[in-house]
Amino acid sequence: MKSSLHTLALAAALTALAGCATPPADRAPAEINLVAINDLHGNLEATKFTYTGVADKAPRTVMAGGIDTIAGALQQWRREDSELLLVGAGDMVGASPALSAMWADEPTIAALDMLGLAVTSAGNHEFDGGRKELLRQQHGGCDSPRPDKACQFDAAYGGAKFGYLAANVVEADSGKTILPAYRILEAKGVKIAFIGAVLKGTADVVVASGIAGLRFLDEAEAVNRLLPELRAQGVGAFVLLVHEGGRTVTPFDQQYCDNLEGDLVPIVKRLDPAVKLVISGHSHKGYLCRVGDTVVTQAQMGGHMLSRIKLMVDRQSGKIVDVDARNVVIEQGAYPAEPKVAAYLASVRERSNRELAKPVARIAVPTVSRSGDGADESALGNLVADATLMAALPYGAQVAFMNRDGIRQHLEAGPGNVVSKGQALATLPFGNTLVVMDLTGAQLRTLLEQQWVADKVQVRGLLQVSEGFTYRYRLDANGKATVSDVTLNGAPLDDGATYRVAVNNFLAGGNDAFPMFAKGTNRAETGIRDIDSLTAFLVRREQEGKPAGLPPAQPRIRRIQ
Template sequence: MKLNKLAFGIALGLGAFGLAHAVTTIPTVTIKIVAFNDFHGQLESPGNLRNLPSDPTATIPVGGVDWLAGYVENLKSQNPSSIVVSAGDIIGATPLVSALFHDEPTIETMNRLGLEFNAVGNHEFDEGKNELKRMQNGGCHPTDPNSCQGASVGTPVPFEGAAFKFLAANVVETATGKTLFPQYAIKVVGGVRIGFIGMTLKETPTIVTPTGVAGLEFKDEAATVNALIPKLRARGVEAVVVLIHQGGTIPVSQTASTINNCDGGLDGSPLKTIVNQLDDEVDLVISGHTHQAYNCQIANKAGRLISVTSANSQGRVLTDIDVAINTANGEVSSVSAENIVVDRRATATITPNAAIKTIVNNYKTLSTPIANRVIGSISAAITTTANAAGESALGDVIADAQLLATRNVGFGEAVAAFMNPGGIRANLTYPSGTANEGDGKVTYAEAFTVQPFGNTVVTLTLTGAQIHTLLEQQFTGCTVGYPAGAPASGQPFNRILQVSDGFSYEWKEKGTACDNVDPASIKINGVVVDPAASYRITVNNFMADGGDQYYVLTQGTNRLGGALDLDALESYFTVNGTVAPGPQNRILPAP
């Protein structure tokens, strides 16, 4: 629990009798916690990491679940009283080698890595709560034959499920009033009882497909933790650790930052606001969600500084935490944390886990024929880098692909398509410095990395006025058309939709909610949109259900489901041959 302010040595003053002072030392035990977050099924190395943000290039080869397991084992060998934890998003938005098998490979390798507790993150809900329960409990997917490949990769059949516990203290099933998973877990380590409270961000319903969180309520994080403190105390817990899938960001201007700095103190972040409200009995917060590496001291409700950590993402970094506990009174006397790069060059001290590597290699063999299939080519790199108006070349291409898939009679008769930028997860890079330099071939695996969610395209009818509302809902603070009870400010930033060829408009942020887009500038094929007229528009099913708080789309009528978004992109390559970067001239800043 909270830090004991008393000295840890007790002097027995017998000087009046001429006797020497005696000192009794209060014994302590040190617990090691090994933590990571936002693994996202990155079974293989995600590439290189920059040593410092100021470095011009990333030069340190990092990650891979076999190497991550090697680092975990090395840290555990330093202290037999060790625990391995995750702050969420171990699955969801994953590479093909995991996603093709519904992330069973990630769960299986995490079991062998020794993970014990995982706070459920928002991406764990990508396939819905029932699929998430299958991840915990095991069993084959009800319809996909790619599930339960254990006989081919060397794992049990049927799928074994997670040997570690999912924790979700603030996620409640509305039908029962009970939490989806346990609120906390208690483990006796080194003779002391440690409580782990696991949570995801309360804004999860605004960033996950609504069907994925249907029937669930996400409660306030700080209030949830504070309400659990008496229960943990009653069960003899001597240290409280919060695993929370919510985070902060380090300003990019801090060019001297390292993975162990806390430049800016996470000012203005949701996480800092949460920590500032936490009960003084909380000793440590392990966070995630923002894919940042930081090692902070943040004030709790009582004004006491406590450690708040995050370990980047995709297995690039992990956090080595030592918690010293005074066994005489159960108080935490110190917490020290260090973020460590999962450096694949460290062969002298780290041995990657060979059994885990074999499992990954076997899944790779199964997925390779699909991954290597060429679907088209590009003439240059097509990236998510946005111009001043928020439009990217890759956003243009994806919106055009979805319009092409739905514009014909019988397929939607769409006149425009819109793509949420958060659904575009990677760039299409042009080969450079390799044997195939200049060929620009795009494989299925590369396209999957760009759009990994398996969304479908949906065409629906909106009025011109509703299209205007949709564009206004891109900007923070515009809640017109929000359903009753919907959070008013779930997004901390503007989310400029990517638009298809033929659609154009101008915007200028004026500081007044719902007054950023000039209706007269909204045009389809050069004609101003009529507020009273009806238009067929295409979005993905995530957006169509109100995802990312584009709630006006839930009012769309005459819905028609279509192809997978990835199939639409592949068809676009088939029709167009070599694809060039989008022109980035459809959205304009107003003069």
Template sequence: MRLLLPRLPIPSLRWRRPVGLLALLPLTLAACAQPPVASTPVPAASGIPLRLMAVNDFHGHLEEEADLTLTWSASAPAGPALRLPTGGAPALAGLVQALRAQVPHSLFLSSGDLVGAAPLVSSLFRHESTVTVMNQIGLDLGIPGNHEFDAGQTELLRLLKGGCAAADPTLSSCATGPYPGARFPLLAANVVKQADGQPLLAPALVRTIGGVKVGFIGAVTRHTPAIVVPSGVAGLRFTDEAEAINRTAAALQAQGVQALVALVHEGGELDAAHRSDWNDERCPGASGAIFDMARHITPAVDVVFSAHTHQGYRCLIDGRPVVQAGSYGRGLAVVDLVLDPVTGDVDRAATRSRNLPVLNDHTPAAARARVLADTPAPWHDALAQAREDAGVAATVARYAALAAPQADRPVGRIGGSFTRAGATDSTVGRLVADAQLAATRAPALGGAQIALTNRGGLRSDLLCHGTPPCPVSFGEAFTLQPFGNSLVVMTLTGAELKALLENQAHRADDEPHWLQPSASLQYRWRRSAARGQRVQEMRLNGQPITPDQPLRVVVNSYLAEGGDGFHGFRAGRERLGGVQDLQALVEQLARGPAPDPQPRITLAD
């Protein structure tokens, strides 16, 4: 195993090893090996078998969660789709161990967003808990996702290298003793420092498997600066993913490495009717950046592991698999390769792949049996024999117990379930926007008249289990709003507000990415109108908004700095900072809100 070093023959690839990174790398495959699990071995191939297992968008979901389910349908018609209880680090560890036991060589990978936007059991401990558990499972290598940059590059490197963070009144570091850091590296070929053009992380890593060199190349979506708070990416440049992968692949080939694997934190999705068909290689209705990117990545790359969109798919693009296994540890993408010991390349004809659900102790027996009946060998046996890992469960339980006093603290009651579903704004979006308006409406607190929040900042539903009103804990509120953004009140004119709302369809797919409005703002979105003319009949508390009318608008600090491509918020004047978004939500929950069923954005043809 080795990193791609600065002695590469291509001048543009004169990379320096990031300081301290060597100490993070597992020294041998055996160093990451797990206790053996009884399983049926995979029949010997004519070459050297290598099993790759990848999790993506884990987001620190260490615990089994009652509402963490996976929509699954059989590969052939066999009744309706199932909602499978899945996930949890102990179940993920057990499945990885069962799959490892079947083959002589295996690697466990992460395709990014291992941390960030996470439940309290991860976020409270600055995600040291998640890294500790992944060390225990035996994660071999990964790549950063956009959320690894939420707290900036200094914190990312600390999380990798170890050491305690500075004291913080709300977060805990080194809660269980000295924090040693990650025993796995993160790779990124397309993230460079603006000051000197050097990579922040190693672009690639080479592992020797049965005498054959296998190269792993990482890349994170180049749109990271638009979806992370600017302070998180300060001093960094994110370049084109495919170009960076291709340059790195060429350098590896020049060193004699022919078997190549790309991990890319970028994704796509299938059409709505097929999103539970995550093993259909035809990938009906597939669209999104990763599929276009895959066609530009050099044919020398044998596998592309995808992420970012939280979707499940297993597509064949130009004869090679492009795979993603959902999110939150509910699924695991498995790709079985055969390495040719003579050429050092991958025997493409022998490549096999499968997305597997991470079944846990709460998966009903009937549902488990149906999944197993649809899963072919050799993955069937591993899925059947996987058991939750007791050691990992103990580690998760230890962190959960430390977080429990804060997580279980009741903060309010709700009069029904708030969800993120909706054609435009959602009940959760209305709840959060109303909370932010209430927290800043007083003249001394900014005099806000309108609140807008981004859908990407709403990380969970808020469910009412039983008869309303239902209690809500701090942990549930935190999981919904985990970023710790502060509120910013600013002045915009009616014309500026309209331009920002028009900008909801600024992306290439022309699909609106709805800002969630408070009850004080209503407008009509006419889909058939030309760009720039879709927002109509804007009203503030029922009264028409005029172009030159000054408005006090509150948003979170992420949007205030131009996040999600809403750069118009940077023009806001007379700014006044407010409380954190989570505090505003907790204050709203204390009022006992009920879901508002009425959308504030009206769709029209």
């Protein structure tokens, strides 16, 4: 009897030891699979993508992205985990190709719903049409500041099924957020809070009138304030979706860089340590990095890559205990296109191409480049500035300026160097309107010097100027600029004189860190869209027998060494 009891006790002890080695299933960490996308910018179709990964000896160029292939990849990964969550880090729409932009980006929002996007932070480009348009895109309806585009693809637009998040965008008067700050999602029986934020500098890069009455708060402070509220709801796992980015020389697929730089880094450093994962956007870079104990990811842009992320969450505490992330290039052919999404893309193409294929005018060269010599002028910058000036002449305009980032792609021509409507729209997709104002010669001189404020020229490039306006500049060892020899139509700029200046409404509000434009007086809101001024200019130049696109014989902006 004693022997039998001893045997039973030994067996029980061995069973207990075995239990310690292999915890019950309900005590093992939960494995949560995420896929992250950022900065899609309405790229419904695949585009060329050049990259160099860890294993590549030379750069590779492939066709990557496209909603049909993205859907195919997601379908394959959901077979591995049916509870996989697709999330975003902003700029899903805005600065989009004509295929999406001509329909107020409604086809892209519908495509994201088909992909199963759960939530995304708002990005700065979600505010391109202002608060009213962002809320319409979320909730539906046809009351839009872009009536020529909204509800034109489908007569009834129902809004996005996924949720936009913005913890740091509030009403100036009430302090209330205009979008939800977070959403709690559940997978594998655990709760995860996805918190959204957009760069606090959004007001500098969107049209001021569209965000009147809004404040963009510090990103880290807005996030940290939410954690007690979330913990009270039983949440211990926090993921930040932030439309702000960084940069690194480390390859996009290397795990994990420790040299991330840029505006995102100080934000991450000030986050509550419980935020173990930051999914970022805005800088259009691919990276997998660590900032302290926090994993920070970004998946380039345009749907070229997706971030696959695995979270291990402790079931007892609800906290993230491990993060594994990798970036995957979504190369055409690597994943079979998902049939329903491919059929939808085909329908968008068919509807769009009839309109986009319409010819506009012949230009002088197959491609007018938006790329300049360093931060100086470009052939396309000259062309757009000239088109702006021509359209604004009835309002007394004497000179026009154009921001380089407002020109999104090279102006490409088809057979016979004929530009189509779609190719023109790809160049100027924002639908900005032209404003004419008075500035003194002294204000114009100050404006030119503002181009080098805080080294922003390295990011935004110099303003592009219209024909007849020239100047020279010199940079000292500290990067401070001295502007000289400013002329208009051959005459030196008179600091005391008043000049009529034409710009788009984005610049007119003082955006892109050009506050001088906001001081312009005697304003004329022309209502002329920049794309209409461009196409009218191309038509007129062809009619005159001088097709547009050739660079000027002499540069308008010259750097003195």
